[in-house]
Amino acid sequence: MSSFSAKVLVRSRKLTSLIAHCCLIHYLLCTLSAMNLRELHRHLVVARRLDEEAIALQRQGVLPAYAPMKGQEAAQVGSAAALDPTRDFAFPTYRELGAAVALGVDLVGYLASHLGNWHGGLYDPMASRFAPFNAVVGGPVTHAVGWAMGARLDGTGGVALTYFGDGASSQGDVHEAMNFAGVYRLPVIFFCQHNGWAISVPSERQVAGGSVAARAEGYGITGRRIDGNDVAEVYEATREAVDRARDGGGPTVLEAMTYRLGPHSTSDDPGRYRPLAEERQRAQDDPLLRSARLIGDEEFLAEAESHAAKVVREVREGLLALGEQPGEEMFSFVYREPTRALLEQQRRWKESADAQ
């Protein structure tokens, strides 16, 4: 038995409910066949290196700003990898690079949002099964609920997964969404990355009671707190929730405990609100080191790094090659067909643009 499947067994022992035990064999089979820790690790490394590159690009003045996700790679990669991109759909926030990597979203298109080319990014959200970059905290959570209802009406077996943070859990929309999902028993996963901070506010002064997963019970839905830095655990837990949702078992709240190792964004200075020692201490629980240790195959690990370096190079080149969006685009996507008034405004814009 590989060290990874051994680990699965250990984790599985933690599951005490009857159902969990009955599903063990099934899970082991899934885990061993469909899933691959090595593949997850490759995603982790791409996410980490690309995140680092984005910070570098911001320092070099290429990106006006960036929201790093360092430390959250396992939570994002593990959850997104558990989705079936032929029928599921993910709803990201503004800090979901790792999920984009695992779902195979066009990464130049994803980072174009931080480049300031287009707010929603330049990737195709419908084809990517990855909703447009969303900067409203809590905003996309109800979308996932609606999408899940649509998928169920169509009988596609599709599952929606929505990302949100510990800070976002305070928003009314998150409650409304969980309640709707509970009432209709929809195939939706509320995936909270509890990374300890919402900008400067620690989750102790944000999340009354301390746990977002614990809220699930109040809606009669399954809630589970997981180790968000353990990519296998995240993957398994999400897989379990996806399977349950597909089978008509309703929604799940997953709370991945992790830590935002970097600043909130490149404009932020965490030194103003948290001790450097905390960051240093938390940095030791590095999701990449954990999966690397489990894999233990130095050759593979080196290969993963060089693969990531190649991706980073390509994405960097792609970003640098991106021109500015043509001004016409301001007008052409507002409606399916521009209105007469908008065409007139576009005409005037063109005149003044040409005059310069």
Next chain:
Amino acid sequence: MSSFSAKVLVRSRKLTSLIAHCCLIHYLLCTLSAMNLRELHRHLVVARRLDEEAIALQRQGVLPAYAPMKGQEAAQVGSAAALDPTRDFAFPTYRELGAAVALGVDLVGYLASHLGNWHGGLYDPMASRFAPFNAVVGGPVTHAVGWAMGARLDGTGGVALTYFGDGASSQGDVHEAMNFAGVYRLPVIFFCQHNGWAISVPSERQVAGGSVAARAEGYGITGRRIDGNDVAEVYEATREAVDRARDGGGPTVLEAMTYRLGPHSTSDDPGRYRPLAEERQRAQDDPLLRSARLIGDEEFLAEAESHAAKVVREVREGLLALGEQPGEEMFSFVYREPTRALLEQQRRWKESADAQ
């Protein structure tokens, strides 16, 4: 021992937590001295008869519309009576006649809202410790949280109590309010009247998980479901929550299980969405009959009825005597001092009013 204090003992045995047991003596003392089932019953009867009168007045065309609270008298009276009107503050919805009765709010002023004289009613909310009539479902819940913080900052020992329904529990604001109250551990009571219906939607299709009180745990705050048709239980539970809040023990969610015996409002026809049999069956658990049975003193009960009849007569006369509000009032309360533009609009309004 009177039958009522015996009942208190019985109820008390239901309390299993250590704290509850320690408080028993204290409660019995409070209960026997400060509280009086007879007084509560008098409020119940006033509320019931006035509610009936309001429906009659609506049928007679005096009130344009009315939202009956028949069946919810015990929940409202029991909770409001547990407040200290010298330092606490209640935040009603649009269906809180019973609470207004128990708090001694000017009832003509309260019903003036249904009469269509003034949306917020004509009573003085600050002096009455009863916020203006609020028609936004869930709207006042966060106000109670802010008020509670203000009271704590002032060290008055004041407690805020906010009313809301099973339907309102779906609103994002209710979640935000509970989370804030939990984070700051504020002296506020979230008093849910779970009356089974939000207009035509039964609470099974409204409240995922079935219980609003169960949500409290997710915020790390005390939650308790109580028999909302038992005025003594409601009083005691609220008293307990008020005492805890005053002592710095933080917020409480109380879920009073009751039933809206009438239509949502006089414009509503419950026959369209619920069987008459359900109403009939639920009507048997009448909060007034329950307290009357406990009191058992026919003479007193008759006296309570004649007291209520007197109040009803006075309120009816008061309502009929109310003139229309002068048109100037449209302008004079918008700001503390009317703006120049508003004075100009008032002048024009006066011209056109006088011309007619």
Next chain:
Amino acid sequence: MPSEMVTERVTERGTEATEFSLQQAINLALCHACEDDDRVLVFGEDVGRLGGVFRVTDGLQAKFGEDRVFDTPLAESAIMGMAVGLALAGWRPVPEIQFDGFSYPALDQIVNQVARMHYRSRGTAPMPITLRLPSFGGIRAPEHHAESLESLFAHVPGLKVVSPSTPGEGYHLLRQAIADPDPVIFLEPKSRYWHREPFDPAAPVPVAPVGTSRIARPGRHATLIAWGAMVSRCLQVAELAAEDGVELEVLDLRWLKPIDAEGLAESVGRTRRAVVVHEAPLTAGLGAEVSALITERCFDTLRAPVQRVTGYDVPYPAGPLEDQYLPGIDRILTAVQTVLEYRRG
């Protein structure tokens, strides 16, 4: 029998002109939209079993089932957020928010999500949502049940906004709104719900493009501009003025976004005088936009400054004060007199 409104009417499809109230016409439009496009979904608070507090969705759940027509929990933000998700999943959502004043809790979803998702996604995400919103005053309702939000919605890029003034308009504009690929806010003048007019839903009508206004009554001395319930009030005013030989044109703006600037300029270009009437408060109301558009286009022909007859800058009042708040016939006539008698200083 109200609970059979849809089934009753449905049998009439393609028969002959009957008297319809606005409420019935909208009910019928919803029914036909559901029949013609099985991606249409109708949902909101109390729209299912009850058929809506105004019975506008009456009978639809019985006819189309609980999947297509359903009640939601009491949360307006989630209603609109769910609409976004359903649209992304390829459905055509027709949510209702029960009353105008309760659209505020949903405004974040409406402005930050519904109105922008198509733009944000560079035209890839479909967003054919029609939000039905019983609107405006005039029925002595409680607080928050008589609000006019059109200027707010009209300010938001990505939204379209429309309000019908008659049963026939209600039917056709709602069908047009639901068929439209963009999000449309459909403001139903609730004070007109019960007003009946003959109307044949099967009669072929020339489809006016989105954003075109309608001359409800032609005239040549001045143009009254209105929408929703104020159209019939302006028609009354025109009737009265005609007795004095004053021929007022009544322009039913219908689409409040995009606004028919050309139609306004055409009418006022002829009449050279304009009065705009709305229920919303004066300041930053849509009357200001109408006034500015007209002035920008007809500065030379205008014989008097455009007059605005509107609600006052006060919260919508209760009871009998609502008649004093709303633009009354006298106030409109006074404004007409002002534009007719205006002489440049």
Next chain:
Amino acid sequence: MPSEMVTERVTERGTEATEFSLQQAINLALCHACEDDDRVLVFGEDVGRLGGVFRVTDGLQAKFGEDRVFDTPLAESAIMGMAVGLALAGWRPVPEIQFDGFSYPALDQIVNQVARMHYRSRGTAPMPITLRLPSFGGIRAPEHHAESLESLFAHVPGLKVVSPSTPGEGYHLLRQAIADPDPVIFLEPKSRYWHREPFDPAAPVPVAPVGTSRIARPGRHATLIAWGAMVSRCLQVAELAAEDGVELEVLDLRWLKPIDAEGLAESVGRTRRAVVVHEAPLTAGLGAEVSALITERCFDTLRAPVQRVTGYDVPYPAGPLEDQYLPGIDRILTAVQTVLEYRRG
């Protein structure tokens, strides 16, 4: 050292004119308001320990303690709802919403509660809330961080709305807003936060009543009307025009509710030509109200229709497109040319 901004400045109270940025001036106004009235409370997301994402509340928590200056959980509706409750308990809340675009989740509380509680309570409930809202664009921010909501707020009876254009204005208008007994929406032009100007907070200033505008630069050929960040842009335009002998008056509207209709009429009565400039989209923007007010009052003297130079009717764009979206110097100059060269047809 930014973290000592308040303490540093506080020692200067009543000393002499120094260079202040708008961000510092507002910080100082908050500090003095907290000193002068111990019922003032400052709260919002990240305003405490961090001192706000723009450092506008920097140092306040250290100086006034965690009771007076505190962080809230991330929920805008509850922030405003809490403000209502605190006001009812006799406090003077000065909440911050972190960015313009995130005020939508709080709009229900702002419109249905904050703006109406005084009215609803027949003048008995005090509601002296000042909502600070970093606003407008120009800093290449992410989506929702560059919105202009003034026409929406100005439409709501019961609210007052103000936006400063300079550090000195920022200081005095915020102190006036906090002292005002009514709810005030205080729109801070974030693109001007770092612009420094000499200003002496202790210098005695004649207090202009709420609702009065300010002539930022006198002129006689046309009036440019603006607020917030657009005032400095209009001053640039006036500078350029002056080179060609065109003397433009720049009117800083400041109060967007109540609007200074008299001030507008006075200025345009003299110059006979007006251009209004704002960042918000054109349709139903506050420029329409300004245009209508001017036309209503100056119809006879106006030599050309009031021109509006505004954002387009599109969602606020990203990156370099923002310069194309915002009213630029050239677009404003073109409008000036239009009003100057206009000849009646």
